[in-house]
Amino acid sequence: MSIQTRERFSAREIRQYTFRAGLSRTQGGLMELISEVYTSILGGLTLLAMAGALIVALRHSLGVGTESALAVTAVAPGFHSVALLQASATVLLALAAALLSVEMTMGPVAMTLPQTAWWLGLPVRRRGFIQPGFLKSLLWPTIAAILVVVPLALGMADHPAAGNIALAALCGVGLAWLLHGVAGWCQITNSGAWLKTVMGAVTLVAPLTLVATALYNNVAGSGAVTATQTAWMEYLPTSWPLLVADGARWPLLLVALALGLLTLVYVNLERITTAQLKASAAAGAYAASSLLSMDATELSRSLSTGPAVGRSKLRLPMVFKKGSATSRSVKTLLSTHATMALRSPSTLLRVLVLAAVPASLAAVEFLGNAILIAVVLFLCAYFAATALGATARFAAGNPAVDALMPLPAKVVRRVHYVLPAVAMTIWAAVCLGLLLALGVGSPALLILAIFAGPGLGAATLRAAFRPAPDWNMPAVASPTGPIPTGAIRSFLSGPDLTLIVLLPVLICLISGGVPAVAFPAQLTLSYLAFLWGTHVRKPKSAKDGGLFGTPAATAAAK
Amino acid sequence: MKLNVGGGGASLYFEVMSKVSDSSPGGPRLPSSAASPSTPAQRKDVVRAEKLQAGYSGNPVCGVVSFSVHSHQSLALVGPNGAGKSTVVKTVVGQLEPLSGTTLINGAEVDDRTLDFRREVAVVFDDDAFFPALTVEEHLAIVSAGHGVEDVEDVIAAELEFFGLSEQAKSRPYNLSSGQRRRMLLASAFVRPRSLLVLDEPEQRLDTAMRHKLATRLRAEVDAGLALLVVTHDPDFLTTVATKALFVADTIHVMTPQRAAAAIASENPYAE
Numbered sequence: 001m002s003i004q005t006r007e008r009f010s011a012r013e014i015r016q017y018t019f020r021a022g023l024s025r026t027q028g029g030l031m032e033l034i035s036e037v038y039t040s041i042l043g044g045l046t047l048l049a050m051a052g053a054l055i056v057a058l059r060h061s062l063g064v065g066t067e068s069a070l071a072v073t074a075v076a077p078g079f080h081s082v083a084l085l086q087a088s089a090t091v092l093l094a095l096a097a098a099l100l101s102v103e104m105t106m107g108p109v110a111m112t113l114p115q116t117a118w119w120l121g122l123p124v125r126r127r128g129f130i131q132p133g134f135l136k137s138l139l140w141p142t143i144a145a146i147l148v149v150v151p152l153a154l155g156m157a158d159h160p161a162a163g164n165i166a167l168a169a170l171c172g173v174g175l176a177w178l179l180h181g182v183a184g185w186c187q188i189t190n191s192g193a194w195l196k197t198v199m200g201a202v203t204l205v206a207p208l209t210l211v212a213t214a215l216y217n218n219v220a221g222s223g224a225v226t227a228t229q230t231a232w233m234e235y236l237p238t239s240w241p242l243l244v245a246d247g248a249r250w251p252l253l254l255v256a257l258a259l260g261l262l263t264l265v266y267v268n269l270e271r272i273t274t275a276q277l278k279a280s281a282a283a284g285a286y287a288a289s290s291l292l293s294m295d296a297t298e299l300s301r302s303l304s305t306g307p308a309v310g311r312s313k314l315r316l317p318m319v320f321k322k323g324s325a326t327s328r329s330v331k332t333l334l335s336t337h338a339t340m341a342l343r344s345p346s347t348l349l350r351v352l353v354l355a356a357v358p359a360s361l362a363a364v365e366f367l368g369n370a371i372l373i374a375v376v377l378f379l380c381a382y383f384a385a386t387a388l389g390a391t392a393r394f395a396a397g398n399p400a401v402d403a404l405m406p407l408p409a410k411v412v413r414r415v416h417y418v419l420p421a422v423a424m425t426i427w428a429a430v431c432l433g434l435l436l437a438l439g440v441g442s443p444a445l446l447i448l449a450i451f452a453g454p455g456l457g458a459a460t461l462r463a464a465f466r467p468a469p470d471w472n473m474p475a476v477a478s479p480t481g482p483i484p485t486g487a488i489r490s491f492l493s494g495p496d497l498t499l500i501v502l503l504p505v506l507i508c509l510i511s512g513g514v515p516a517v518a519f520p521a522q523l524t525l526s527y528l529a530f531l532w533g534t535h536v537r538k539p540k541s542a543k544d545g546g547l548f549g550t551p552a553a554t555a556a557a558k
Numbered sequence: 559m560k561l562n563v564g565g566g567g568a569s570l571y572f573e574v575m576s577k578v579s580d581s582s583p584g585g586p587r588l589p590s591s592a593a594s595p596s597t598p599a600q601r602k603d604v605v606r607a608e609k610l611q612a613g614y615s616g617n618p619v620c621g622v623v624s625f626s627v628h629s630h631q632s633l634a635l636v637g638p639n640g641a642g643k644s645t646v647v648k649t650v651v652g653q654l655e656p657l658s659g660t661t662l663i664n665g666a667e668v669d670d671r672t673l674d675f676r677r678e679v680a681v682v683f684d685d686d687a688f689f690p691a692l693t694v695e696e697h698l699a700i701v702s703a704g705h706g707v708e709d710v711e712d713v714i715a716a717e718l719e720f721f722g723l724s725e726q727a728k729s730r731p732y733n734l735s736s737g738q739r740r741r742m743l744l745a746s747a748f749v750r751p752r753s754l755l756v757l758d759e760p761e762q763r764l765d766t767a768m769r770h771k772l773a774t775r776l777r778a779e780v781d782a783g784l785a786l787l788v789v790t791h792d793p794d795f796l797t798t799v800a801t802k803a804l805f806v807a808d809t810i811h812v813m814t815p816q817r818a819a820a821a822i823a824s825e826n827p828y829a830e
Contacts, residue, residue: 009703018700022691113687118697118746120670122704123677274670275653 011128014119082213083226087364088152088242089233094206095148096179096238099141101199103183104192106287107280109134109272116281120274130269130277134184138262141176145241148172153245160245167252168245174255175241181261187280188271204353207360214363214438314342329405333415340391341419351387354380355427359434373440374506377431382498384427385460388420392464409536413461417534420460425453432505444514448505448522455501455526458533463494465537501529602665603628604754604785605650610659612642612649618657619645621809629753632776632786634800636818641806643789644683644758650787651681651756663754677705680752682743682760688731694718694742695727698749705750717745720775722768737763744772754785761792773798793819 009017111119111133119129149172153165186192217224233239240251316339320331341348358377362368395402395416402412428449435441504522508514603626613619620642627633635643648654650661652668652675661668669675688697695714702710718724721741731739740763747755755776761769769792776799780786790796796803796819803818805811813821 009706014700014704017703018689018692021693021696022689113685114689117685117687118689118700119704121676121681122701123673123706124704125673126671270671273652275655278653 009124011119011122011124011126014122014124015129015132018115018119081365081368082210082217082363083230084156084365084367085227086213086225086230086233087210087367088156089230089236089239090206090210092148092152092238092242093236094203095144096175097199097202097206099144099176100179100183101196101203103141103180104186104196104199105280105283106137107133107187107277107284108137108180108183109187109269109277110137110280110284111277113278113281113285116274116278120277125270127270130272131266134266134269138177138180141180142173145169145172145176149241153242156242157245159247164245164247167249168241171244171251171254172241174252174258175238177258177262178254181258181265184265185261187276188265188268190273190276204350207353207357210360210363211356211434211438214359218438314339316342326407326411329407330411330415333405333407333412334418337391337416337419341388341423344390347387347390351384351423351427352430354384354387355431356434358431359438359440362435362438362440368440370510370512373435374509377509378499378502378506380431381424381428381456381502382459382495385420385424385456385498386463386494388423388457389460389464391419392416392461396465410534413465413534413536416464417457417461417530419457421454421457421530424456424460425450428453428456441509442514445505445508448508448514448518451519451522451526452501452505453526455522455529456498458526458529459494459497459501461533462497466493467537497529497533501525603662604631604664605633605787606662607650608660608662610646610649610661611657612645612654613657614645614654616657618642620806622659623804623806623810624659625804625812627754627785627787629783629785630780630801632780632784632788632799632801634796634803634815634818635787635789635806636791636796636803636822637806643806646806647756647758647787647789648683651679653681653683677751678753679756680747680750680754681756682747683758684740684762685743686739688739690730690732693728693730694723694734697731697742698746701746702749707750710749713749717748720748720771721745737765740764741768752784754787755779757786757788759789759791761790761795769795770798791822793822796822 109130111129115129120126146169149169150165153168154160157164157168182192182195186195213225234243237251237254240248240254244251316335318332318335318339320328320335322328323331357380358373361373361376395412402409405412407415429446432441432446432449436443436446504518504525508518605625605627607623607625610623611618612623619640620637623646625633635646637643645654649656650668651663652661652670663675664678666672666674670679692700695718698714698717699710702713707713714727715724718727721744723738723741723745726734726738731742734742744757744760747757760772764772773795776784776786776788780799780801786799788799790799797815800815800818803813803815805813805818805821811821
């Protein structure tokens with residue numbers, strides 16, 4: 001067929017067309033979005049309000065003191081801490097390394113996979129497609145820098161004048177842009193793989209140095225690391241915004257340097273290859289799906305090294321000859337799950353690092369606030385729980401896998417539960433054990449946390465088997481384009497159960513004591529969580545007798 | 559011309575404004591089917607690969623390959639799974655860096671960043687990436703309009719008809735079967751001009767009738783002047799479409815399509 005051509009559309013027109021065509025068939029809009037967020041978060045806030053009231057009542061009955069729970073320190077007297085200066089410098093260094101690593105993985109100039117597939121092959125100037133992504137990508141490091149630098153500068157400056165804080169924020173933004181520019185240049189020249197590896201290592205090791213220093217200080221006595229010994233860290237470039245907050249001006253040179261580098265990147269944007277943009281798009285899609293699953297390990301992997309390649313050759317027995325058919329199947333499944341977990345040692349390492357994060361907070365002078373530690377403990381528990389759900393998530397995405405064994409669906413789901421439950425029990429023991437070593441909590445709280453472990457395993461399953469957002473329903477319009485119905489609700493499945501299971505631990509941590517009633521309450525919650533997390537939903541298609549109308553596993557059990 | 563691409567009352571119009579025509583030298587390019595039917599001696603290579611070594615992370619996946627394809631010619635790459643056919647093709651079109659060797663397309667080094675490359679070369683790999691909120695015809699409209707096609711609606715309607723997607727024109731990709739999504743991807747290569755078409759296993763997920771229809775059409779386009787580079791596992795598709803074939807393995811064998819079809823059946827390049 002003969003095709004006649006005349007003139008082409010510009011990249012801008014094609015972008016606008018794609019965006020508007022997508023929005024043209026969405027239903028609802030901002031109000032529906034707000035309504036969905038409101039409904040989902042209201043439950044959580046109610047729970048927190050009830051917990052707050054309980055904390056106040058408990059503190060009163062335990063006679064812990066009249067001091068507000070918001071201001072109380074959770075660290076027992078006599079425990080040494082890491083100096084605030086060392087902590088802030090370490091945190092800034094780790095965040096800068098994380099930012100650079102993430103920037104290099106995500107692009108920093110990025111498009112989505114459909115955009116690379118449908119736009120980049122068109123014979124129009126590519127700058128029109130690439131440039132908006134570059135300009136938008138500047139927003140995230142800017143926001144991140146302001147969110148990090150302003151509170152730190154306010155907290156650490158000797159005389160936090162508004163002008164100094166604003167200039168410190170500017171310096172922080174300059175630093176973030178400089179890192180963005182470095183990542184951009186690496187993308188243009190297709191180089192810098194070693195830099196990404198180094199930054200990933202720095203990000204992982206930095207929090208551990210704080211815990212290690214604090215533990216060392218507790219046993220070293222007079223040989224403890226002092227603030228004077230770590231004063232040099234103030235001059236690391238990543239700490240320069242704090243120098244500006246104290247009145248120094250020379251670190252603002254960073255801003256000029258960053259602008260120069262960004263200009264260079266801007267001019268060379270069209271040199272970025274299609275392959276590079278596709279790789280960034282794939283990384284972005286992977287990160288987005290990890291974000292939706294709220295799996296910290298998958299997310300950190302997606303933002304650093306990319307999908308796991310499974311180099312480990314570790315093997316466990318998969319075939320069992322003794323016992324009934326059911327027990328052999330259960331053993332095979334358990335062995336498979338254990339093999340998959342052990343073949344990802346980096347996942348287990350990340351889970352271990354997450355166990356140390358609340359302790360690293362407690363290790364820092366003035367930061368051992370009970371509420372702060374409780375919030376971080378909740379987040380780390382959730383991230384650790386979801387990190388252990390890789391096998392369950394795979395099964396959720398591939399239902400046929402769970403139907404391979406002649407077992408009822410409920411039994412298969414409970415086998416999925418075993419590994420996360422054991423691992424989270426150990427995790428809770430390590431996490432609260434480290435906190436105890438740094439003077440936070442008590443042996444009773446440690447035992448309470450161990451009781452919560454099996455419940456956290458159930459949260460792993462709830463997050464893994466959450467219903468996916470439905471693109472077949474009318475999408476909801478948002479400022480960034482259409483989003484599927486139920487996205488927010490889906491996002492919160494998992495964190496909700498983690499919060500419910502951890503409530504007794506968190507309440508007791510903030511209250512400063514563990515009443516006897518907490519133990520049966522915790523055991524009951526963990527049991528209820530087990531029932532909730534291992535509950536098997538009837539597939540939607542079963543209602544209309546679809547392909548999965550009669551799940552194979554159930555059928556086999558009959 | 560206006561292309562109505564919206565749904566319901568929220569119609570969108572993609573207006574073609576009266577702009578100065580193509581900025582490339584010589585004005586608008588002739589459609590591929592109108593390419594001059596020159597004699598074999600006059601035909602220039604559209605693709606020329608010289609001692610090309612394809613692979614990943616420094617590791618070659620197959621033997622060193624040299625070949626050329628000119629207009630009115632169709633080269634099929636065949637071989638067992640994992641032999642490196644798709645890797646070779648991706649390297650040829652610049653989606654992968656070659657480990658060694660060079661590829662020229664229309665006499666210029668491969669660079670998919672250039673306008674000329676994107677104007678001339680249509681590539682269909684098995685990328686399952688779609689805008690979830692856009693319909694089938696809107697996806698095709700992006701390609702067609704982006705290439706400055708006149709009568710976008712007519713061209714798209716004709717291709718939807720050919721690929722049996724007329725009834726799905728207003729469906730969104732994730733409501734289609736995988737075979738229908740495959741048809742949609744293939745249609746995207748036909749709603750635009752092209753002088754080189756690169757297809758990676760186009761027969762995958764297509765029913766027998768559609769395979770035959772596609773093969774016949776491709777052959778007709780090759781006869782009319784198109785240069786085609788195709789990876790395939792289907793002997794019938796191969797013998798209908800290809801004018802020559804490469805059996806890709808540790809070493810590369812040049813052969814006739816008929817012999818290549820026999821080689822596919824036996825996974826043996828020496829089979830007759």
